[in-house]
Amino acid sequence: MxxxxxxxxxxxxxxxxxxxxxxxxxxxxxxxxxxPLERNLLKNPAPHGVSHSTPPPEREVTGIPPSHHQPPQPTGDFTSWSTSTEVLPDDTSDIPLGVMVCYMPQFRWFSMEQRIDLKAEGLWDELLDKFQPDIAIEDWYEESQLHASIYELCVKLLGADGQTVITEHICSPTEDLENYSHNWKQVSHVFSGYGPGVRYISFSHKLKNKFMVEFFGTLVTDSSVVVKATKSAS
Incomplete structure (x- = not known):
């Protein structure tokens, strides 16, 4: 059998x-x-309920501040994701001395992280250590003129202790603030020849949000981690 x-x-x-x-x-x-092969190992890959196959939703600017003082949090179903929020300090570098500022925009990083246990997903030691199949990463984030840096990706291949980093891929693109464009941007990477010992994958991305009278967030969708049944030629 x-x-x-x-x-x-x-x-x-x-x-x-x-x-x-x-x-x-x-x-x-x-x-x-x-x-476990050729399928997306990430759970809930579109927590904001949107897809890159359709244009990002256009937000209606009302000019009406929320009734509460704290900026609202991003909305969505973040099941299977570990989330955290980092409040960034105000940037006053471009404000001349003596100028009174009544209100400054507040920026926050909203982080989402998911960890994959490769052996629990059905992969086996000899496959990971000897064959070392390609591991393809893909993500889509919403392009905007919110800030020069609105998205960061960090994917780590980890050892059996879940802590040792065998290799990692970090991506922090810069946005074009001069020309308006509101599309989905693809981010992708393929791990190959990474060496023996990989047992976990940490997939983490950060999205920048802005609050100034109204809340403006950055969306992400169709995140994926796929272990291939093939590997790149040496």
Whole structure:
């Protein structure tokens, strides 16, 4: 029976043809049922309820401040994400001496992080250590003129202790504040040849929000982490 489940996995992903190790010690039934390869391992990849296949929603500016004093928090379903908010200090560098400022915009980073246990998802030691399949990362964030820096991505491949960083990818794009454009921007990366020992993936992105009379947030959607059944040529 174990051989039959291994054959099903092999047929599904063409493992043998790609040189993937198929040891007898693996629970191939569990691997087949979890289908850890070629699927998005992130849960709830669109917490704001939007998709990059349609344009980002245009916000209506009312000019009416909220009834409470604290800036509102981003809205959405953040199930499976660990979230945090960082209030940024006011930037007064461009204000001439002696000028009275009545109100300053307040910027905040809103962070969302998710951790993937690769073995719990159905991947096995020999695959991760010897074959080292490509791990493809993708994310889409809302382009805007809110600030020069409105999005940051940090993805880490971690060891068995969940702390040791084997390799990481950090992305912090700069926005064009001169020309208005309101589209989705794609961010992507492929980890390959990262070495043995990877057991966890930490996927974290930060979105900048602005509050000045009204709340303006940055949206993100269609985040994905996909372990491929292939690897890049050396």
């Amino acid at each position: 174990a051989a039959e489940w291994r054959q099903k996995c092999d047929q599904l992903w063409q493992l043998g043809a790609n040189g993937v190790p198929l040891p007898d010690s693996v629970d191939w039934k569990a691997v087949y049922e979890k289908k």
